[in-house]
Amino acid sequence: MAVLLTEDTRAIVQGLGKEGQFHTERMLQYGTRIVGGVRPGKAGEEVLGLPSFDTVEDARDGTGANASIIFVPSRFAADAVIEAVDAELDLVVLITEGIPPLDMIRVKDRLKRSSTRMIGPNCPGIITPGVGKLGIMPTEIFEAGRCGVISRSGTLTYEVAAQLTAAGIGQSTCMGIGGDPIIGTKHRDALELFNADPDTEIIALIGEIGGNDEELAAAYIADHCDKPVVAFIAGSTAPPGKRMGHAGAIIAGGKGTAAEKKAALRAAGVTVCDSPAAIGTTTKRTLTG
Amino acid sequence: MKIHEYQAKELFRRYGIPVPAGGVASTPEEARAIAERIGGKVVVKAQIHAGGRGKGGGVKLANGPGEAETAARAIIGMSLVTHQTGPGGKRVHKVLVEEASPIARELYIAIVLDRETSRLVIIASSAGGMDIEKVAAETPDRIFKTWVDPALGLMPFQARRVCFKLGLSGQAFKDGVDAVTNLYRLFEGEDATLAEINPFIVRTDGGAMAIDAKVNLDDDAGFRHPEHAALRDLTEEEPLETEAKRYGLNYIKLGGSVGCMVNGAGLAMATMDLIKLCGAEPANFLDVGGGASAEGVENAFRILMADQNVRCVLINIFGGIVRCDRVAQGVVEAVMNLGEVDVPIVVRLEGTNAAEGMRILKGSGLDFHAVVGFHEAAQKAADLAGGD
Numbered sequence: 001m002a003v004l005l006t007e008d009t010r011a012i013v014q015g016l017g018k019e020g021q022f023h024t025e026r027m028l029q030y031g032t033r034i035v036g037g038v039r040p041g042k043a044g045e046e047v048l049g050l051p052s053f054d055t056v057e058d059a060r061d062g063t064g065a066n067a068s069i070i071f072v073p074s075r076f077a078a079d080a081v082i083e084a085v086d087a088e089l090d091l092v093v094l095i096t097e098g099i100p101p102l103d104m105i106r107v108k109d110r111l112k113r114s115s116t117r118m119i120g121p122n123c124p125g126i127i128t129p130g131v132g133k134l135g136i137m138p139t140e141i142f143e144a145g146r147c148g149v150i151s152r153s154g155t156l157t158y159e160v161a162a163q164l165t166a167a168g169i170g171q172s173t174c175m176g177i178g179g180d181p182i183i184g185t186k187h188r189d190a191l192e193l194f195n196a197d198p199d200t201e202i203i204a205l206i207g208e209i210g211g212n213d214e215e216l217a218a219a220y221i222a223d224h225c226d227k228p229v230v231a232f233i234a235g236s237t238a239p240p241g242k243r244m245g246h247a248g249a250i251i252a253g254g255k256g257t258a259a260e261k262k263a264a265l266r267a268a269g270v271t272v273c274d275s276p277a278a279i280g281t282t283t284k285r286t287l288t289g
Numbered sequence: 290m291k292i293h294e295y296q297a298k299e300l301f302r303r304y305g306i307p308v309p310a311g312g313v314a315s316t317p318e319e320a321r322a323i324a325e326r327i328g329g330k331v332v333v334k335a336q337i338h339a340g341g342r343g344k345g346g347g348v349k350l351a352n353g354p355g356e357a358e359t360a361a362r363a364i365i366g367m368s369l370v371t372h373q374t375g376p377g378g379k380r381v382h383k384v385l386v387e388e389a390s391p392i393a394r395e396l397y398i399a400i401v402l403d404r405e406t407s408r409l410v411i412i413a414s415s416a417g418g419m420d421i422e423k424v425a426a427e428t429p430d431r432i433f434k435t436w437v438d439p440a441l442g443l444m445p446f447q448a449r450r451v452c453f454k455l456g457l458s459g460q461a462f463k464d465g466v467d468a469v470t471n472l473y474r475l476f477e478g479e480d481a482t483l484a485e486i487n488p489f490i491v492r493t494d495g496g497a498m499a500i501d502a503k504v505n506l507d508d509d510a511g512f513r514h515p516e517h518a519a520l521r522d523l524t525e526e527e528p529l530e531t532e533a534k535r536y537g538l539n540y541i542k543l544g545g546s547v548g549c550m551v552n553g554a555g556l557a558m559a560t561m562d563l564i565k566l567c568g569a570e571p572a573n574f575l576d577v578g579g580g581a582s583a584e585g586v587e588n589a590f591r592i593l594m595a596d597q598n599v600r601c602v603l604i605n606i607f608g609g610i611v612r613c614d615r616v617a618q619g620v621v622e623a624v625m626n627l628g629e630v631d632v633p634i635v636v637r638l639e640g641t642n643a644a645e646g647m648r649i650l651k652g653s654g655l656d657f658h659a660v661v662g663f664h665e666a667a668q669k670a671a672d673l674a675g676g677d
Contacts, residue, residue, distance in 0.1 A: 026610075075512050100480055100510035101402050108407040109439040138609035138641055153555020155607040158640060159663065162607075179554060181404045208555055211404045234558035237543075237565045238574070241373075245539040245554025245576040247509070248404070253422045258562075275566055276559035277664035 002128040003148065003173040003193045003200070004091055004117065008066070011091075011134055012059045013037045014080045015071030016047055023071065023095075023136050024048055030139050032132030035063040038083075056087040067091040069125065069134045077121065078103035085116045093134040094120035094184065098247075104182040111184060118184025122247065124154040124176035135176065137161075145170015147283060148194035150187055151206035152179050152213075152246065156234060156276070160206055163280025169287065172200040179246025181210070187217035195225050202228045202287050204279060205270070207261055209235030210249045214261040222268035229270045230283045233258045236274075290506045291338040292520045295385045297502035304475040306468050306486075307498040311387030320361030323386040324354040330389035333360040337379040338525045340503075341371035347381065350389060357386055382524060390500055395488035396455050397421055398469060400476045409437045409476065411469065413451045417488035443473040457497065464497035465489070479517075480510030529592050536588040538577055545570025546674045548599035548632075550589050552577050552606050552616075560605045563664065569671035572599045582611070583619030590623040594630065603670035604636045605663070613638040613646030621653045633658060633673045637666035 009032075013024050016037045025048055028034055036059045039045070039052040046052065053059035056068065068084045070077065070092065077096045084092045099121050111118055119126055125135015130144040137154075141162040147169050151157040157176050164171060172194070177185050187205060194200045203225075207214040214233060221229055236258040238244050240251040251257050262272045273282045295313040302308060310327055313336065314320040324331045335347030342348050347369045349360035361384050370378035395417035403410040416424045416431045425432055433454040435447050445466075452465035468489060476484045483505040491497045506517050523531055533540030539554065547564045551557035554576045561571035575593060577585045593602060606616045617638060624630055635658040638646040650657045658673070660666040 022610075074509060098509045100507050100513075101482065102477065102480055102507070102510065105402070105407055105409065105439045136610060141640065151555070153553060155551075155553030155609065156555030156559055158607050158609055159556055159559070162639060181402060182407045206555070208558060213404075216405075232559070234555050234562060237561040237571055238558055239541070239543060242541050242574075244541065244558055244574055249554060249558070274562075275664065276556075276563055277662070277667070 002131060003175065003197050004119070005126050005128045005132055005134055005173060007131060009033060009091065009132065009134075010035045010063065010065045011067040011069055012056070012063065012065045013071065014056065014068055014084065017071065020071035021048060024050075027069075027133055030133050032134065035065050056083045056089070060087045060089065065089065067093070067134065069093040069095065071095055074098040074100070078107050081107050081118060082110050085110055085114045088114070089116055092116055092118045092184070093123075093125045094118060095123065095125060095136060096120070097122040099180070101182060104180065108182055108184070119175060120178045120184060122180045123178035123183075124157055126173060126175045128173045129171050137176070141165055142174065143170040146172055146199060146201035148172050148197065148200040148203045149174035149206070150190040150194070150203065151176050152208050152248070153206060153234065156206060159276070160204060160232075160279050164204065164283060167280040167284040169280065169283055172197060179208070179248050181248040187213045188220045191217055191220055191225060195227060200227065202230065202283060204283055205229055205231040207231065207233045208246065208249050209233070209238050209244065209251050209258050210246070210256040212256065215264040218264040218268040218270065221265070221270060228286050230273065230279065230286050231265045231270045232273045232276055232279050233261045233265075234276065290508050290517070290521060291525065292504055292506060293336045293338065293383070293522065294334065294502055295336055295383070296520050297504040298499075300475055300479060300504060301499055301502050304471045304478070306471045306475070307464060307496070308502065309388040309390055309498065309500060311385055313383050313385050314361060315365070315383050317358045317362040317365065320384055320386050321354045321358035324351065324357035327386070327388050331357050332387050332389050333357055333364060334385045334387065335364045335367070335369050335381040336383040336385055337369055337374070337381055338522070339371050339373035339379055341373055342369060345369050345371040347371070361386070379525070390490060390498065391493040392490045393493045394491040396490070397424075397487045398451070398472065398489045399483070399485040399487070400472055400481070401483055403436065406436055408439060409473075411435045411437065411443070411447065411451055411473070413455055415455055417490070421487065437473070443470065445470070457491065460495045461491045461497040468497065468499065475504070479504070480507040480513060481505060482507045529595055533575070533589075533592050536585065538575065538585060538589050538592070540592055541574040542596060543571055543573050544598070545572045546598055546600040547670050548572045548593040548596060548602045550575050550577060550586070550593060550602065550604045552611070556605065556607060560603065560667065563667040564603065564671055567668045567671035569674045572596055583615055583622065586616060586619035587623035587626065590620070591627060594627060599632060601632055601670050601674035602634045603666060604634065605666060606638050608638060608640035608643060608646070612642040613640060614642045614649055617646035617649040621649060621655065624655055635660055635666055635670040635673065637661070637663065639663070
């Protein structure tokens with residue numbers, strides 16, 4: 001049944017500006033069930049053939065939506081997510097980049113007191129090949145199959161998906177969890193979902209420097225995961241104390257290095273690729289034994 | 290964004306955290322005038338965005354205005370080298386002249402974001418004035434942490450607990466509780482990403498105060514704080530990194546010889562890693578953004594080429610929403626506009642319209658090495674750079 005984004009997902013869009021519309025069109029073209037948009041003050045109008053609503057609650061009641069994808073600017077993002085949580089949607093995908101950490105602390109706290117699952121922020125979104133996408137990724141590189149992909153990055157996720165597809169390995173679901181220090185779904189959470197998914201046979205985990213999410217993922221894998229995991233950690237050559245593009249990608253106080261993360265994953269029985277060009281072939285080898 | 294100690298102390302004053310009397314000086318004469326106003330012993334402290342200033346000779350005690358002037362003359366203009374500046378050091382433009390405080394005890398108080406719990410955490414230690422990472426590694430029992438519930442904010446009992454753990458009593462306890470409470474108010478009020486007092490001291494007369502101050506501010510929260518822009522000190526930043534930021538690019542200068550231009554931070558890091566695996570060193574991190582517009586590519590290329598160490602350029606673009614043919618067009622235009630480019634350029638395009646992009650590069654008449662394959666491209670670039 002894939003993970004989070006399935007045939008039952010009916011999504012609304014929060015933030016239908018130029019970028020939101022651009023990507024909504026492409027999500028619709030891919031066959032994603034986008035059922036409406038939230039545009040405060042413009043209820044009743046249509047955009048891209050979709051009905052508009054004043055609030056998330058109205059949109060949910062009017063369309064039966066159970067998910068939302070958010071494109072609103074960073075200063076309005078916390079409010080947008082919490083509105084979606086308040087409407088008790090199952091899934092929120094937050095694409096927006098550059099949200100202040102103090103805002104995200106509150107969002108995360110609200111999420112913990114809810115049953116809503118958030119992916120992002122600062123992420124490419126989620127795609128279940130052949131079913132739909134809630135995100136901004138190109139679709140041609142993906143192919144339906146049995147490898148789950150979890151990644152903190154955008155284009156590196158595309159790179160990995162393309163390698164997998166080229167190696168003849170399709171994907172159950174690919175999830176870009178985001179490059180910020182505070183994110184809704186961490187590696188460990190995503191692993192748990194893929195581990196429980198009968199359509200996923202193997203998992204590719206793409207991490208990077210900063211924080212200790214990969215170490216926590218390693219601990220989960222050692223104790224609970226019964227599927228093979230192949231991993232790559234970006235940033236072996238990153239200098240300490242510098243933010244490498246992503247807000248969360250920083251080696252702080254000597255912590256969060258690629259070497260530590262790789263060692264923790266290897267100790268948990270994960271096949272760790274040193275080369276980012278070898279993820280597809282390594283996954284194939286691991287799968288075919 | 291990092292700010293200077295004197296700027297952080299101005300924020301401290303505004304939020305009611307006690308700091309020594311003092312002022313900032315750009316010349317030895319100004320330093321003398323401030324010392325005269327304060328009277329008695331003063332400390333003259335170099336203002337740079339790095340820790341470990343004392344060991345590097347950037348902090349001097351002076352017995353009066355004359356000595357303060359001499360100390361300021363020695364410090365202003367010097368290239369101060371500390372464990373955080375790199376071997377080149379940082380040029381000092383300003384000094385902070387402050388009343389010297391009679392120290393009975395040195396403590397540590399800080400607030401940071403704890404990624405694991407997604408909460409702010411107050412960190413306190415009785416081992417002040419030292420490298421806190423070293424204290425955490427060697428004597429973790431001397432570190433106390435308390436996490437703030439986002440819905441409640443810092444509770445008064447938490448501030449009291451911190452100060453009891455620090456062994457404070459009497460006036461120092463009262464000053465300590467105020468300092469913790471106000472440091473939290475400052476963190477929230479100013480959208481800080483770090484607020485640190487090291488050391489927070491107990492004076493011999495019984496009171497307590499902050500004699501150092503470090504505050505980092507959140508660039509992403511700039512829309513709530515237009516006044517923060519004035520706190521930025523551009524002389525502290527790598528000029529190429531500042532220029533890149535202006536164009537919405539993310540550039541970090543490194544030491545190697547393969548200049549790289551990549552779209553997306555994760556892929557950019559992975560490309561650096563692969564260059565290293567292929568036997569060379571990356572000259573930089575450069576993320577032109579997931580979108581990679583033609584204009585972005587051109588600006589990125591110019592910034593890359595300004596680094597004299599670059600002996601080969603590797604352009605690695607994974608086209609998605611942005612099409613590779615448009616990126617290729619941008620690369621061709623950038624090279625043409627730049628005039629003479631005397632280093633080899635390896636280009637790898639993958640994803641949407643990659644083949645068409647490659648055709649544009651080959652048909653341009655320019656000397657590109659258009660390579661298919663991630664590994665093959667990195668290997669080619671490493672070979673052309675001649676290793677390190």
